[in-house]
Amino acid sequence: MTLTATPRRTRRGPGTRAGPRPAHRPGPLRRFLGMNLPYQLLTFAVFAGGWELYARARGGLLLPGFTETVRATVALLGEAELWRALYVSNQALLLGFALAVVVGIPAGTALGRFRQFERYADVYLNILLVTPMAALIPLLVMSMGVGPASRVVLVALFSVVMVIVNSRAGVRQVDPALIEMARSFGADERRIWTRILLPAALPAVMTGIRLGLGRAVTGMVLVELLMVSDGLGGLILTYRGLLKAPPLYGVIAIILAEALLLVSAAHWAERRLTRWARPNEPRSLSASGPRTARSF
Amino acid sequence: MATLVSLAGGAALWELAGRTADTSSLPPLSQVLGRLAEMTREGTLVGSVGDSLVNLALGLAISLVAGLAVGTAMGRGRRTEAALGVYVHALLTAPSLVFAPVFFSLLGAGRASIVAVVVMYAVFVVIVNTASAVRTVPPHLVEMARSYGASERQVLVRVVLPAAAPLIMAGVRLGVGRAVTGMVNGEMFIAVVGLGRLVTEAGGRFDSAGVLAVLLIVIAVALGALALVQAVDRVVTRWTPTTWKDAR
Amino acid sequence: GSGPGTTARADGTLSFTVAVVEPDLTTVPVLAAVDAVRRQGHDVDVVELAAPELAIEGLAQGEYAISAEATGPALSAIEQGAPIKIIADVVGNQWALYGRPGVASCDDLDERPFGIFSSGAVATAMAKDWVRSHCTADNRPRYLTLGGSDVRAQALAAGEIDATPLELSDAVALEASEEPAASRLTKIADFARTLPDLHPQTVYANAGFLGEHRDVAQAFVTALVREHARINARPRHLARLARTYLPGEDEADVVRAAERYRKAGLFDAAALTPRNMQGTIDFFARAGVIGRGVTARDAADLSFIEAVS
């Protein structure tokens, strides 16, 4: 809440009752409670407290207390090993995710534009969506080896579906009037793609990128847990093998933090890039943003 | 129809690639199907599929109930959203498998742990989609109901949930896909049972045909579950296409 | 107490749980011993887990009474005060260092890719230990962190790495596979020989269970020792057991591998002694898995195997 004064009352009759629910100016406590932070803090406290109590009551070797975990996390952040692991893991993440984007956006847009193509490819997209990639890892090792290539491919496989599905949805919901308008000015198919389809699908594509990023983090960790016990996944395996629960959960917390950070960054970029797509009137009914999830 | 044609095409392509590539990592489809028949005959397969399906059904049921409840609460209440939003999004993006030890600690290696993994995989998509579906319900419909004196519960039952149904169903479809993945992963990485066990064993033997055979089953299960959801979806959201056609 | 996983029944028999980790040939005698205990009227539940740490956690909580797998996590748990005791050997040191054709010693491995697992694993520790003692300072392989033994076996077959420690079963499977390069792998070092005191895989049990139900634990250990003896006496016994307990496996592979395990004399549950137990502990301490200060007396209760003979 800013300091701008609420509108000056032009007149206040004696004993007026203002409306069905009186719209008082909220007091400082109400305003504090009106913000998100208190609720976030509250849930965090409940969560941390519950964790700590449970761990104290019947903690096992693999279930450390909350405070221990926080201490271990802080200690981990000071260790070179962690930073090396982050570096190693994120290499695969970066390359794999880039691959997913480079492949996924054109594939998705093509699927959205060409109905016929889509009808045939749809079932494979569904298959890709439900296939447990973890089961494929042994095959991948057999065919691609254990080098960086297979890690990159696996990360890409994990994230590409989200990018494809959302790009497709984005292209599908492009206003046909825009395409027709471009044609009326003599645009050819290539121009329609570059000037209409891609920009119009951008919000949905960005959503796909955000979701794909989350999946890519999963892929990165999974491949390290199962195939190449290096990087963050390797750290997890190590601490798990040594039954060092606090740093184990420290690594998990750091992975979660990274995922959240990346996704927030993508969200931020999404908002910057697609400012135009946001409904600027709270009550606008039509432009409620791309219905991306709809077409999965 | 197109689906069948393209599946047949894919199968042919696979067979061809498998025969020409001649590496052990990509056996031709016929060999995989042969392996599948063999596994069925041995009797290991049927029991495993049954096991897995029970895990899947339980996990999915919990995910749907919890997902719809939490999602609706988050979509309707700003405070719930504020309180839970960060966690839901963090857990949506997090690699669920790293929580395997937690489930093990809390629930042991029985069915409960695997069901928990399934829920972990599926529930957050359902929550997020339900929340956004509920949030994007046209406000004028809610206002209309209120103008006829609808109570909060009536607004929810008569307006919000029906209007949100299409998007919610989209979330459920995603959730089903994720649940199948969760089922296999839980069975591979906590307690070795069901289809996950078959995959692990085949993988350990470098039996590509075996891995792919089990995978075919998993995919069939997933597509079956998806088809079921889609059928429900069609019933629940029969009204959507007609309005959308005119809404141009 | 012996924990929530164990209950005594009215007729004096027990109901308890044994956890096995990704069962393979080495687990088969354990399963056979469980059946022997069952025949005495006890109700034994067998759960299959995906990782040894999960078994250890369950043991520490008392969910499981007995388990058998990697020694390292058990020692870590014991060091952290978990009520766990090592009671027998499950399989001897089955690891060996394998190399590509032509790789015979450390000289051939200078700056070459050398596959290891995560740093806590025993295979990693053994490999590094070997490198430390066999390679000169300017003659070091380049470590490449890969997955478990099966993944490394594949990588070795595909020529991605030049050398790696492998489990016996994976080496056998590799030799039998169709990959042409695989059949000509060289065994660079046999860890059973270079590290004679190391017992990387053992049977361990919840300490409370051991205290309260000595007779049942004894019955189990006795049965295990007997099974091992039978395997060593009759070549086809292991293969027969495998048929019962690992029905999905390929018959020919199992027979081949069983023969190798038997020949190498790896099945000897009674092989643990206070001396080699201490040697094992010292090895893990050297490798940094546990600190110094754990003694064989803390970690193991060898009275069961002593009581068998």
Added chain:
Amino acid sequence: MITVHGLCKSFTARDGETVEALRDVDLEVAENEFLTVLGPSGCGKTTLLRALAGLVPWDDGDILVDGEPVRGPGPERSMVFQNFALLPWATVLENVAFGLRLRGVARAERAERARSLLATVGLAGCEAKLPGELSGGMQQRVGIARALAVRPRVLLMDEPFGAVDEQTRRLLQEELLALWEEHRLTVVFITHSMEEAVLLGDRVALMSARPGRIAEIVPVGLERPRSRDISGLARSGEYAEITTYLWERLREMHAEHRRDGVAS
């Protein structure tokens, strides 16, 4: 019947800016009067109507219906929405019966009342259709039937014919007038069509924008009943006179508005 006194209402937009939607609005609507409200876009017409319906709280002032202060939606008032607000998943019959259902009317009676109202608005036979299968004009008639089904004494209508093409609009206007004449309703009818405001209303309330207030209330002296021949009326001299007057007033307001820097 309806008394609005000193009504003030501001919105705080998301960027923290305050929009004064209504300032000091005074209004009296008599029993059985047909009041039309005319004003430029964004002047606060909808806000006023939502306040009358008890759907939004306001900052200051009173609204009385039959002398009772308004505290929320009430059974004597019923609203027709600009964008119809039909439930797309419910059939036409269910939509019309929606208000009755919320009020616990039994199924059989619901159906009967809805059916007879559908006949009144010329939609007999469409009971089982979905709203998406109807044209805009038909949808709006469903909305009107729904509003009438709860037997309100006050009908609040927010640009109900805005989205309808001109020919259909005229028909709907005639039907509305006929209904009003028959049921003796009190109607507050918002529009931004001057023609419509004059042809339908007993009085036209002209609103000005930023802040929204009632600039003037113009009585319309056209004869009643008008439902028979609206188009004929539109060619009368009296109509032309009122329209000319209103048009000038609007133009002045519009000019002021533009001068104040708020683009149209």
Added chain:
Amino acid sequence: MITVHGLCKSFTARDGETVEALRDVDLEVAENEFLTVLGPSGCGKTTLLRALAGLVPWDDGDILVDGEPVRGPGPERSMVFQNFALLPWATVLENVAFGLRLRGVARAERAERARSLLATVGLAGCEAKLPGELSGGMQQRVGIARALAVRPRVLLMDEPFGAVDEQTRRLLQEELLALWEEHRLTVVFITHSMEEAVLLGDRVALMSARPGRIAEIVPVGLERPRSRDISGLARSGEYAEITTYLWERLREMHAEHRRDGVAS
């Protein structure tokens, strides 16, 4: 200038049913004529305009522009869309320059021409805004500026003021007439407002529905230029006369239409 001869066009709907959108349409539009097309919803007005623009293929008949058969969009024709069809991600300036960009006009010239046209339509200063930040009337003016930027000789307008409130609409009508008078364009202007058709057009083409055909072409004898005082014109006797005639014709058509069982 434009000759349409025997134009037929059917659509096959998704359920396999065939809709005859246009049947045997004949039409002549002279150089610099302002032709308005009036007809009920769904009668095929948009289809006709899209055919003129070269955006849809037709089944039978010819369209000639300057004696040349139309085979696709051409630089001499330019369209203003009912729903504006502005690129929501591009600034107002980029939107206006869109057609120029597609035609390879250099950046500097593009910007200059767009800027001057924006000034013409009264939007100087809005160059850097996004369409979402403009009101409906302003958006429509951007669409008109975009259509004019490519210097067409024929302007095809599809209910351009349908979504705009009445006051703004009148202003836009005046601005359009002024532009038309200045640039000597040929305009085909679709509307479903009778008033608009009469006030703007040299002739009004009345269309009937199912199948869509030109029922009648009514010349409008109102004096030119009209851009100065459209509202004044609307009160003239001549206007009333034409409107009355058109209204009766539409009413007849509407009645036929309803009799034929196609609800409004």
